[in-house]
Amino acid sequence: MNLLLANNVLFVLAIPAGAIGLLAILPGYRLSAALNVLASFLTLVAAASLFIAHPPADAYFLVDDLNIVFVVLSCFVGFTTSVFSASYIGHELETGRLTPLYLRFYHAMYQMMMFGMNLALLVNNIGLMWVAIELATLATVLMVGIYRTHEALEAAWKYFILASVGIAFALFGTILVYMSALPIVGEGLQGMTWTTLVARVSAFDPALLSVAFVFLFLGYGTKVGLAPLHAWLPDAHAEGPTPISAVLSGLLLNVALYAILRFKTLMALNREAIAPGPLMVTMGLISLVFAAFMLYRRRDIKRLFAYSSIEHMGIIVFAFGMGGPLANFAGLLQMTMHSLTKSAIFFTVGHVAQVKGTQKIAEIRGLTETHPILGFALIVGVLAIAGMPPLGIFMSEFLVVSSTFARQPLLAIALVFGLLVAFGALLLRLQGFAFGEPSGRTAPVHASYVPIFAHLALVVGAGIYLPPLLVSWFHHVALMLG
Amino acid sequence: MHGFSFDVAHLLAGSLVLVSFMLLYQDRLYALLNVFALHAVVLSLSVAWQAHIHDAPHLYITAAIALVFKAIVIPVALHRMIVRLGIHREIEAVGSIGPTMLAGIGLVGLSLAVMLRVTSDADLLAREDLAFALSVLLLGLLIMVTRRNAVSQVVGFMSLENGLVLAATGARGMPLVVEISVAFSVLIAFIVIGIFLFRIRERFDTVDVQALDRFRGDLQ
Numbered sequence: 001m002n003l004l005l006a007n008n009v010l011f012v013l014a015i016p017a018g019a020i021g022l023l024a025i026l027p028g029y030r031l032s033a034a035l036n037v038l039a040s041f042l043t044l045v046a047a048a049s050l051f052i053a054h055p056p057a058d059a060y061f062l063v064d065d066l067n068i069v070f071v072v073l074s075c076f077v078g079f080t081t082s083v084f085s086a087s088y089i090g091h092e093l094e095t096g097r098l099t100p101l102y103l104r105f106y107h108a109m110y111q112m113m114m115f116g117m118n119l120a121l122l123v124n125n126i127g128l129m130w131v132a133i134e135l136a137t138l139a140t141v142l143m144v145g146i147y148r149t150h151e152a153l154e155a156a157w158k159y160f161i162l163a164s165v166g167i168a169f170a171l172f173g174t175i176l177v178y179m180s181a182l183p184i185v186g187e188g189l190q191g192m193t194w195t196t197l198v199a200r201v202s203a204f205d206p207a208l209l210s211v212a213f214v215f216l217f218l219g220y221g222t223k224v225g226l227a228p229l230h231a232w233l234p235d236a237h238a239e240g241p242t243p244i245s246a247v248l249s250g251l252l253l254n255v256a257l258y259a260i261l262r263f264k265t266l267m268a269l270n271r272e273a274i275a276p277g278p279l280m281v282t283m284g285l286i287s288l289v290f291a292a293f294m295l296y297r298r299r300d301i302k303r304l305f306a307y308s309s310i311e312h313m314g315i316i317v318f319a320f321g322m323g324g325p326l327a328n329f330a331g332l333l334q335m336t337m338h339s340l341t342k343s344a345i346f347f348t349v350g351h352v353a354q355v356k357g358t359q360k361i362a363e364i365r366g367l368t369e370t371h372p373i374l375g376f377a378l379i380v381g382v383l384a385i386a387g388m389p390p391l392g393i394f395m396s397e398f399l400v401v402s403s404t405f406a407r408q409p410l411l412a413i414a415l416v417f418g419l420l421v422a423f424g425a426l427l428l429r430l431q432g433f434a435f436g437e438p439s440g441r442t443a444p445v446h447a448s449y450v451p452i453f454a455h456l457a458l459v460v461g462a463g464i465y466l467p468p469l470l471v472s473w474f475h476h477v478a479l480m481l482g
Numbered sequence: 483m484h485g486f487s488f489d490v491a492h493l494l495a496g497s498l499v500l501v502s503f504m505l506l507y508q509d510r511l512y513a514l515l516n517v518f519a520l521h522a523v524v525l526s527l528s529v530a531w532q533a534h535i536h537d538a539p540h541l542y543i544t545a546a547i548a549l550v551f552k553a554i555v556i557p558v559a560l561h562r563m564i565v566r567l568g569i570h571r572e573i574e575a576v577g578s579i580g581p582t583m584l585a586g587i588g589l590v591g592l593s594l595a596v597m598l599r600v601t602s603d604a605d606l607l608a609r610e611d612l613a614f615a616l617s618v619l620l621l622g623l624l625i626m627v628t629r630r631n632a633v634s635q636v637v638g639f640m641s642l643e644n645g646l647v648l649a650a651t652g653a654r655g656m657p658l659v660v661e662i663s664v665a666f667s668v669l670i671a672f673i674v675i676g677i678f679l680f681r682i683r684e685r686f687d688t689v690d691v692q693a694l695d696r697f698r699g700d701l702q
Contacts, residue, residue, distance in 0.1 A: 127658040131665050138672060145676075160673065161635060165623065168642055171662070172619060175649045178656050179604060179612065187655025207600035 004046065005053045009061050009122060011046035012071065015039055016115035024108040029093055029100055032107045033086040039111060040075070040082040043118070047075040057195050062124035065477050070121050070258050073336055077250040077343050078114050080451035084347045085110070085243035087448040091354050092241065102146060106241070113139040113247065117255045126174050127192045130167070133223070133255060137163045140252060144240035155235035162232040166222025170259070173215030177263075180208040197266060206272035213276055216263050217283075223256035225310050226317060227287035237306035238359065242350030245302055249309040250343035254335060257313070261320060261481060268323075268482045280321025281411065287314030288418040295425035300359050301349055304429060305342065308385055311422050312338045318415065319400045320481065322407070328478035330399035337392035337459055338385075344455035345381040348374055351447040352433075356440040361429060366438030371445055375434050377452050384459050386426040387419060392462035487535045491607055494528035495614040498648060499590060502621040505641055506586050507579045511564050511633060515557045518637050522553035525644045532651045541651055544663045548647065551667050552640060559674055560633055569631070582628055589620040611652025618645030636673055643670070 004011065019039035023032050050071060054063040089106065092098045098106070116136030120129050141163070145156030174192075181191040184203045190196045201209075222229040237245040264276045291311035298304040316338065319331030352367065352374055353359045367375030384391040389398075397419060404412040501521045508514040526548035533541030593616035601609040622642025626635050643666050650659045 125658075127662065131658075131661065134665060134669065138669060142672075156676075157632070160676075161626070161639070164639055164669065165626070165642070168619065168639075168646055171646050172616070172649060175646070175653055175656065176612075179601070179608065179653050182654065183603060189657045191655075192657060205600075205603050207602075208604075211596060211600050 004049055006055075008046050008049045008053070009055060009063060012043055012050070012075070012118050012122065013115060015043045015046060016111045016118065019111040020108050020115065023111060024104060027100070027104065029090065029103050032104060033082075033089065036107045036110060037079070037082045037086060040079040040114065043114065044072075044075040044079045047071045047118075057124055059189070059193065060124055061122050062194050063122060064480075065473065066261070066480055067121045067258065069332065069336075069473070069477060070254060071118060073254065073339055074114075074117055074121065074251045077339055078117075078247065080454060081243050081246050081250070081343060081347075082110065084246070084350070084448055084451045085241075087446065088241070088243055088350050088354070091446070095354075097147060098241075106143060106146060109139045109143050110243075112136075113143070113252075117251055120255050121258060124194045125189070125192050126177060126194065126197070129259060130171055130174050133170075133220075133259065134167050136252060136255065137167065137223070140236070140240075140244060140248060143244045144236045146241060147239070149239070151235075152239040155232075155239035159232040159236040162222060162229070166219045166229065168219070169215050169222070170219025173212045173217075173219055173263075176208055176212035176215065177266075180204040180212060194262065198269065201266055201269045202271065204270055204273075206270055206274075209267065209270055210274040213263060213267050213274065214279070217260060217276070217279060220256045220259045220263075221283060221317075224253050224260065224313050224317065225287070226283045226313065227290045227310065230287065230291075230310050233310060234303045234306040237309070238300050238302040242302070242346055242353065245306070246343040246346035246350075249306070249346065250339040253309065253313055254339060257316065257320075257335070260317075264320065265481055277321045277323050280317050282321075284314045284316070284318030284321055285411065285414055285418070287311065288318065289314075289414065289421070292418045292422035292425065295422055296428070298429075299361055301353065301361050301364060301433070302346070302359055304361065305345055305349065305385075308422070308426065309338075309342055311418070312342070312385070314418075315397065315400060315415075319403075322400075322404060323482060324403065324407075325475070325478045326399060326403040328481045329474050330396050330403060332474050332477060333462075334393065334396035334400065337396055337462060340455045341381060341384045341391075341393060341459050344452050344459070345378070345385060347448075347452045347455070348378045348381060351445055352378065355443060355445040358440065361432060363440055364433050365436045365440070366434075368434050370438045370442040373449060374445065374447065377449075377456060379430065379434050380456050380460070381452075382426055382430045384456070384463075386423045386430075390460075390463040392459040395463055395466075487531075488607055491528070491531055491535065492610055494524060494531055495611055495648060495652075497524050498528060498644065499614050499617045499621070502618050502625075502641055502645075503583070503586055505625055505637065506582055506621065506628075511569065511631070512561070514634055514637055515560055515564075518641065519553045519557045521641055521644060522548050522557075525647060526553065528648060529651045536654060538655070540660050543660050544647065544651065547660075547663050547667055548644070552644070552670075556640070556670065556674060560636070563674075564633060569633070582624070586621055586624055589624060590617040593617045593620055605654075608652050608654060612649055615645045615649035615652060618642070618648060621645075636670070639673075640670060 026032050050068045113136050116132050120132035123129050141156050141160045144159055145152050178191045181204055184200055185191045185196055225233040267273050267276045288311050291307045294307045316331050316335050319327045356364050384393055387394045387397045401412055401416055404415055501524055504517050508517055526545045529541055530545040594613045597613035597616050601612060619642050622638050625638030629635050647663055650656055
């Protein structure tokens, strides 16, 4: 136990890293799926132990209250997704969409992605963070293209090109941050260390820092999926295996968001640099309203929920852009709830698409009659994501709206408009899936319900009662974010 | 900074922008690859010069990577791939050259205007390098936007990345430059292998002429 607490940061990174090699070598799908679950679970345990004790910031790692939230959320969703993935991928093997060799590759890539994300969240260096995000992106690109159909390859290619351009912009921004630190901090590794940058940013050249933030925001914003830069996101969600859709929405978008938040706090400490808030508010609002309208014309069920992810990332970026303790709190809560709900929805949708043999919305009808458990899980999930009270997302959206009304009533009108448009679209589609004359195949499904119910229970529970410990933790982080 | 070493650094960085312009109007894939090889050679000279004047030996590794990997291995590999895929005779619609070049000039003007203004505190060489690097980056983006063929999009991306390496080496004493250039090389190797495997399979999986037509050249 003491060993775990003393080295928990290393464990969070070493377990996935070790699992990559092991999963790449070991044959047999059952064994590697089980090992994948085990590795994800152990990573989660190590991550959760960060709550109890964490090392002070050193030259390599920075662990504070902000990234503990992100790491634990990532590892939790990573673990439940690995459980879901075990049953999902087994089915894909039966239907022959994937071969055993590809499965081995898939599991190794899954752990590679977890490693990349955890590294990006924990390092104390903006250059290494960039490398880690690139690694995680590369792993997901390979997984998106794994079915090798024409559509999957096109989606992977689009994702790859857009993410690479985004990541190139982010690197340019990173170089500019280093350049602005150079006269104050001096040459070498210190100019890229978070803790040093935060301590001395007030003396940096504000003009250079402002330009740097624009590049960083555009670069990492591409990975968050903000509106004009979102084109990769729906394709990548729709054409890859569903567990990957779940982790893309649940984790990878959050990691890019984390990078933006870190740089935002950096900017806030320099008085003369541009305020990042208005930029984030604008992009967030555009993403929200744009995605809300796009929801109406979707024909593919995974694409529908991918657009809903863009919408929610818009809300979250908007909330953090508004800033202040209340809006930041709402943003954190929204992010957590969205990760949990959206991955639960993708778990359900994955099983639905497998049993119906299609992802077309028009061909999925009457789920509550043919597959009541999946049907009702989907109802709860969609109601939650649409923001119905008393579920978790309602609470966070309510906080975002009310804090905005108090400060910028005009912005709040646009915000509420976007939320209502999205609400209408989701309920309209839900009616089609869940009720009416059943269509398509009605064969019973071998689903893993545990991850779905675990996530939905958390979302419903959080809507009714938030533990005071969580509230005070989020409150503290919200103050940190300024 | 004495005159001669500054002039050489300036010349090399400026040549990189010039070669980027040359990439912009190549409409044949072979010519595009040859010009890209030249781009990589100029980059490697520029990085090596930076290593020399800043006395930073680790940058020679970055220069060597640029020379061996980007100027020789990747162009040769892409060359062979183009032959295997049978797309070597294709002429790409890159849009009319005039407007594309004008857009390129506009982008270079924009990057000079932005970077020179905000870096007034930095030393002269770093300022110029950053401005040129941003120009190369934006021109690379323009190349990617104006092309529809997977191979030439990759060439655009690689030239964009060359701009980033130029910026990173221009920032004095920046750590992780070598690591970042290795990471980028891995990234590019992945793409190239990816195109090769996927495209070859597509070609031989089907004999339907219409499907071949539909898939030809355009991976988007």
